[in-house]
Structure formats: C-alpha cells, structure tokens
Amino acid sequence: MKKERLNPALIRAVYSSYRNQRRIMNDLNRRLSAATTREEWTSIYQERAATIRAAFDVNTETTVLINDTVFANKLDYDYAESFYHEDFSVQTEENSDIFFSCRLLTTLADYYREQHDLIRLLPLLDRLGQNYIATVKMHMASNYNKALECYREILSYRSNYSLIPDLSIRKLFFQAYYSLSCILPIVECKDTIAPSQSLDYLLEVFSFYNSPTVQKIDGQSEEIARCIDNIKENWLWIEYRIDVADPETIAAFIKVSHDVYDKMLRAANNDILKLPVSTVIAFQHAAILEGNTSYIDAVNYMMNYYNNKRAANAEALGNEFNEGDFYFQTKLPIALIKWLDKIDILSDMCAAMRKKLIDEQNSYFISLSERKIFSHKIYEACCSWCFFAVNYLGTREEKENFLISMLINRQPLTFFNAYLNAELAVLVAESLYLHTPILLNACETFLKVNGMSFTRRDVIEFIRKCALFHDIGLNRISKIDGTQYRKLTDLEFDVIRRHPELGAEIATGNLSIYRDVILGHHKTYDQTDGYPKDMDFSNSPLKVVCDILTICDALNSGTDKSGRCYKEPKDFSIVLSELITDSGTKYNTSIVNLFLNDMDLAYKVDKLISRDRENIYYDYFVNYFDKPTV
Template structure:
C-alpha cells in the first residue's frame, strides 16, 4: 500500500472512537424518552422538552459526521481499512447484534462493508455470523412491511443452512448455534411474517426432524445447550401451528393443515400422559388441540372455551418465566384465539362482551407497558397483529368504540407521532371551519349517511376531518423503531420504508368497513395537489371523491412538520410566515390554490394558525403529554 493511501486510512482508533461515541449518543437519545415521560409540572416538562430537542439535534449532527467520516467511506473504498481494522469492525458488529438495542438498517450497512472482505478470505465462521446477522436484520425490517427484506431474509438464512454439513469443522460454539437459529426462524417465525410460505416451512420442519435423529448433529447438545432448545421449540411449536395460522391469517394447503392437526393430537396426548396435567403442556399445543376438537364436534365450543380460559388464567401466574417472544405470543396470539373460540359459543351476549373486554385489556396492557427500545420491531409487530385484526374489531359494537380502541392502542402509542397527529387535527379543524364558513364548496366529501352522489353537511365534514387527521399517519405504526431514530439521519433504505406508510395505513384502514372512509386521506396525504409528485404514485388523488379532504390534510401535515421546533431533530423549524410563503409559492402545484388563498386572505385564520404553531404549541404539547401519561397509568 502506498504512502498516499496510508495517509487516508481509517485506523483502529478511529473505529473505536466511532462506535464508542455513536453508542453513547444512541443511549443518551433513548434516555430522553424516559425523561419525557416522568411526572413533571408544565414548566419542568417544557424545559426538559426544549433541552431534549437541543441535545438530540446536536447528537444527531455529531453522529452524522461520524458516519460520514468513519463508516460510509468504506462502502466505496474498502482499502481504507486494514485487515485488523476489519476484524475490529466485525467485533463491534457482533456487539450490536447481541445487544437489545438493535438498529437493523445500520447493521445491514456494516454487513455490506464486511461481507466482501471475509468472502475474499473464505473465512467460514465470520461469514456464518454475518449471514445470520443479515438474516435477523432483514427479518426485523420485514416486520415494517418492507417487501424486499423478505426475500433477503430467506436468502441469508438459506446461506447459513448451506454450511450445515460442515458443523463438525466449526471451532466456535456460536457458529453451531447459528445453523439452528436459522432453522428456528424460518420454521417458527417466518411464515407468520409472510416471509416464507407454509409449504417450505413444512419441508424445513421435516428436515430438522430428520437432523435430530442423526448423531452428527446431536453430539453438541451438551456443549451447545441452545441447540436442543431451539430444535425442540421449532419442532414442537410447528406441530401446533394451526393455532398460529388461525389468527395470523396464513393460508395453508388442506393437506398440511390436516397433517398439523394430526401431529397436534398425537403430541398433546403424549405430553399430557408424560406430565399428567394440562398446565404442563405447551400453550399453542393446548389451544390448537381443543380448537380442533371443538371444530370437529368432539367437544362443544363452550367446553373448549372453558378449558382454554381456565388454562390461560392459570398460566398467567408463571408466564414471567418464559422468553420474550413467547411472552408476546402469550399476550397477543392466545387472547385472539380465546376471542375466536368465545365467538363460536352460545353464551349470553352480555357475558361475551365483558369477557372480550377482559381479553382486550390484557392485550393492550401488555403491549403498552413494554419499553419501546427493547425488542421494538417484534413489539411493533405484535401491535400490528392486534390493532386491526378482524377478531378484535369484531368484538366492538359500533364505530366509535373501534376508533377509541385504535386511538388508544396505536395513535397514542408513541409520543412524537401522537403529538403530530393531534397538531394536524387541530390545524385541520381550524382551517376547515373557516373554509366551510367562507367557501364551503372547497371542502366537499361524500356523505356516509346518504346513498347516491350526495355531499356531506358542514357538520358531517368536520366530524370526518378530525378523525381523518388523527389517522392520517396510522401507517407509521409498524415503523415506530425507524421513526424513533433520533440520534442520526435516516439512511436511504430507512427513508424508503418510511415512504410506504401511506400504503400501510391504507391497508390497515381497509381491514374494517367502519374505517374505509378514512383510507383515502391516509393513502393520499403525501401526494401533491396536481398529482405529479409525492407518494405513492400508484394512487391518483386528483380522482378521489375525498380529494378536498386529502388536500386539506396535506397542507396541515406540511404546516405542522415545517414549524415543529420541538420534536424533529433532522431539521430546524421555520417561522410561520416563511411557511406561509412556501404555501403561496406551491399553490396550484403542491397545494390546493383555493385553500391557500383562504388561509392567506383570512386574518382571523392567520392568527389562529400562527397561535397554534407558535405560541400555543407548547401548551398543546403539555396537554398531550398529560393525556399520554394518564393513558399509560390507566393501562398498568
């Protein structure tokens, strides 16, 4: 290597400095979340919020400099790092992987840098780690609904399995574990995430069952106790997968379903005989067995529910002893199964409604009281499973009950997104009232109460606009870990995921007839007025019957984002008058020109909006904080 190249080398000291500083900034960023939720007076809390905004903006800028100086250059110029430097970078990658505070998109960036180096060296065990780390990272990102991550999850886990027959030559015990971690995630997790079809998972399950009969792979059970644990969980839980398929809406061929049911019957009988008590049997096995028994008419639905509810209440006493993913399944999948079974019974409706409430409270209490920073992608996946699930929404008796549930579970779940949604609803209500008073023809939506081509009354319009504004970012629910990245700028991959939130919100709201009317606003609020820009391009906002509402929410969304000086670390807030000039400059292209004219010409409205976005913003934020904290207390 020549002297000029050495002059620009990234040293081991640089790598250590990068990770130590970056991680310190990361942990400080997470700590602010806890500080903002501590009990405080208005003055104390606002002082904390301002300090948080200033500190986060500085740390975000510092981390971005670190990334651009020490990490990102390696993507285009791998020669900047020595062999020893690559090994050091690999060790930090391991630390990140084994940490509870994972950043999958950043891990993928590091893996992309490391892979060519270790492939050139044919370093099998380092490659095994990188493949398992990449598989995990893409699997986590697949929980956001990002489509390309699914294929990449399968690709990297399959790469791990391709080394299976070399297990005897591995020097590291962890390398042997990686083989079975890949099997476990492909068999037990991937089908429920829509990553892998059930037929392929079934084939891998059969393969794993065969492997467990071969001494070559069982000889490490003592030195690698995690191997039999992973295998037993993957094999036994898959036998009871019918209970998972039922609530996760995974389509499976009838032959596989029949096979799974038969295996459940056999396994349940074996384990019940072995332990002598239903309470010692695995939960999904118990649930699937009794569900099948009731469906086949062997026992009544009433008997099945009584057995399962009793089992569930009993298991709640010891559930703290199981691992986190099992805990999430216990408080999401199993209550959904109980709701399903109860729905088949002929118990009195009053009793069923009271029991539905008990199950909903169990679910929401668990989901809302978990630290957002721990296992955040998995936790958000649980919220996604539950929030708009037909079994849950089917327990409510009207639209208002459903809306309150969604607001409590989803909209209020994250303080920053909750704050933005409330601000947009306030702005939409303020502008909407003035438009309806001065030029009502600018804000027309179809009536939800009358058939035919009939427009809603002004009162109906306002009743629609406020919840539509609250729900406009509902698609961000599955992306909270990315949105919560306050310690650095999002990279292109993460930003592309964020841009899918309108479609994701549309998918959520399409799951129930009572929410369909809000779907166009969720889908179109990032589209320009003239329909030439924004996302998703596949949606033609100019042809939507709800175009006026979309135009209004688009203006309010941009107005709040641009003037927010407390919760957006990636930019500096703009003065209200500067933003108004931007609205004026974009009238007819980015923004509805008539609505912009109303805002610019109505002095009273101007004062209201200026007050909302500037002087009154902190009061609104504190009120939202109190609501947020009180909701969390209620759920505990």
C-alpha cells in the same frame, strides 16, 4: 465528532456514541413520562429535542465516514474486525437502526465470505437474517427472500461441521433450521413459505442431528439436544397456518403436538398452567383436526385455561414484566377469536366471548402503559392487535375511540403530529367556512350520502378526525419513523412512503369514510406528484380535506424543531412563502390564500406551531397520551 479518516479506534468511538445516545434517550423518555409539572415536562422535552439534534449531527457525519470507507469497497481486515465486534456488542433488540445494520452486515458478510472465514461469516448471516425478518415485519416484504437466503446459505456449509471447533458456531446450523422451520413460515408476507416446506425443514434438521458427523461431535451435547427440542416445540407455531396445510403436514402437526404436550405435561407434574401457551393451543387445535373435540368445546376449554393462567400469572408476577406472560397475553386471544370465527352457532355466546377477549387484551396493554413498561416489541404487538381487533367492533364511534385510545395515543411522534395537525385542520376548516364555504360542499354531500350529520360543526369535527387518522399507517413503521436520529436512507423513505397504503388497510366497513384521506394526503394538489404514485384523487369528494391536511403537514413538519430530526426547522413565514411558491401545483391555492387574507388564521397558526408548541404538547400529553379512554 472531529473530522478524520475512519479507523478501528474511531469505529469503537462511533458505537460507544451510539450506545450513549440510546441510554440518554431512554433516560429522557423515562423522565418525560414521570414529569409532574408543565415546567419540568417542557424543560425535559426541550432537552430531548436538543439531544436529538446533536445526535443527528454526529450520526450524519459518521454516516459519511462509513459510506466513504465501508460502502466504497475499502474494507480491510482491521476495519472488518472492528465493525464485527462492535456491531455484535449491540443486541438486536437494542439496535433500532435495522436498515443501516442490514447494509453493514451484508458488507461484512461479503468480506468474510471472500476470506472463507466461516467463524465470522455464519454469525453474520444469522444476525443478518434476523434483521431482514425485522424489516419484513416493518412491511419491507422484499427482504423476506433475503432472510430465507441467509439461512439457506448457513446450511450450505453443513459439510464443514466437523471442522468448526466452536460449539456456539456449530449451533448456528440449528438456529438456521429453527428460523426456516419455525419463524419464517409464520411471518406474514406474500412470499411466506408453505407449511409443507416448514415440515421439510423440520424433518431435515432431525436427519442432520442424527447424522454420524453430528452425533460423533455433539451427540452428547445437552446444548445441541436442547436446540432440537426447541425446534420441535416451536414448530407448533405453524398452528397459525395449519388450516391451509396439506394432509401430510396436518398429520405431522397432530403427532408433534401430542409428543410435545405429553412430554411437557409430565415435566410439569400434570400442571397445564405451567405449559407454554403455544403448546396448549396446538394440542387443542390438533384435537379439533382429529375430530376429538369441536371448536366451541375447544374455545370453552381454552377460555377456562385463559382465566386460570391469567390469575396464576398475576399472583406469581405481580407488576413484573415477563416474556412468557407477554406471549400468553398477546397470542392466545387472537387464536381464540379466530376459532370463534369458525363457529356458526351460538352467535350470542360467541360474541360475548369475543368481547371478553378484546376487553382483556386492551386491559393488558393499558396495564403495561400504567406500569411504564415500554418497548418496540410491546408497541408493535399493540399495533398488530389494533389492526386485527378493530374488525370485530361494531359502530364507527366504537372503532374510532378504540383506535385513538389504543393506537394513536401510544406512540409519541405520531401522537403529537396527529393532534397538532388536528388543531391546524380545525383552524383551516373554520376559516374556509368564513371565506370560501363552497369548497366544503362536496365534503358536506359526502357525509350526507353516508348517513351522517353534515352541519358546519359536524364537517369540522369530521375533518378533525381525518387529521387524527390520516397518518395511522406510520404507527405500523414506528421503528423507522423518528428513531434513527440521522438522515434517512432512500430505502427507509421508500418504506415510509408506503404508510398511506398500510393505514388504508384499516379503512374498511364503516371506517371507509377515511380511506381517501388516508391514501391521498401525500398527493400534490394537481395530483402529478406524491404518493401512492398510481392513485389519483382529483374526483374524490374529500379532495379538499386531503388538500387541507397536505398543508397542515407542511406547516407542522416544516416548523418542528424537536420531533423530526432529518429536517432543520423553519419559521412560519418561511414555510408560508414555500406554500405560496408551490400553490396551484403542490398546494391548493384557495387554502393558501386563506393565510394571506385571514390574519386571524395566520396569527393562530403561527402561535400554535411556533410559540406554543411545547405547551400544547404538554396539554396533549397530560390529557390524551397513554390514556385508556379518548
């Protein structure tokens, strides 16, 4: 992009370039999945890498222009209008650059607030609230209250309702109530509002709708009436948290669930399979709370409903993707498994039901992959499912295979890095056994203490698995990691620095053997730097494994010319010189010295990360990626 001052025409060009980047990348990803030969796949992958690099260069220059104008308090009417129209032309689902969008929308909202322009301000606040919620789901918990304030600010302008001529803008008041009563109460976060507060917002929106002002203007509006029905129906999502609600909220939940269920069932000519799954779940849970049924009877009823609806959807939809079916397939199994947790008897039957639900859910995600249906929404649902369902599996091997096949093997960037790091870690571990095996004594003892075999072969295999799992937390922030095609902001890096802690949440029970490695692989050798800042792994028996993976990460990321667009790739020799310079502080000196004393290791590593990367990636892709088994 030619260097020039930002202007409305250039703003349009920036967004046009962004949309074009997304279109090209989506097409390249589609072609990559469909490639049938090594040559075709490698060519497309290299084209994809060049496209990422070009996009990175353009976006870096664009960011400088925007920083110099928009974020330097130089926004004027023409700039604001151009950004407003262009940013709203990029739909929220398409816009993966959420953190940048939050900053831009905040700046625009500040501008239009000063102008007292509600026609612009209210849509901005609504969009900003949606984006903040998206960042909370990416574990930026501090943005929860920001989302809350966006919607509360919208409601603060209710006295202007009669002054707003555009129905689509007036609807935003009801959209704000929808978010406050239906969405924010079920977003998992330490600041999540209580179920009783969601009820307060529900009652408040009913009162607002029936007020003389709204009735005079929109009392006959079918769109506004539908907004009210939508809020009432979707408030039943609070079922997710109803067990911790106060008696008043529980009573309201029971009443609303009956009202909605009866109304929808009449509209569906008494065909329960046509009802939204949330309505059926809520109605059954209400029956439990009323004492009209038990958890076991409700589960049996819902399992029958589940089987019948799956069959009906399969017949009606075939291979077509449907949002309603997606919600049904991904939400109902979790709800039923949680109900099964509350049943103290018939444990064998409950275990069989739980296994069926887990197997069916896994099969659903696998079927989406086989049909080449991909999106961030699908991947994030799969990731959440894995972190939930793994706790119900038995043996360590069963859990490992589940996480590898259902999670690690389904997100391209973390997938490739995991497998390449595993290859590197095996090479380093083999060299350690040849030259300084004493460094692995603590690891052998650790395996022995945990009742595992600790032969040389077993230790190397354990280190390989540590490499596969060490970055599993990145799978929970996939919308940041490697999708922006620009230099990441400090805020985005802060989120990425949380991935060890996010990953460690899965390292419980018989997976706790991976906990120190997941948490400690970004700490420096001397533990004075890196993250998590408040943790020290000096005395961990797996300290040497952390040191191995720290070096493997440096070798992998430093020489990667296609996966990580925010750093220029380097030759192996340059990365090795950096390892030598920082040995003793950032890196384990004994491991670094292996590359100087073991020429076979140095040759194999150089070949792996520099010359054979695309070929190895292709082999990984063919043999592992998107496969239902390990």
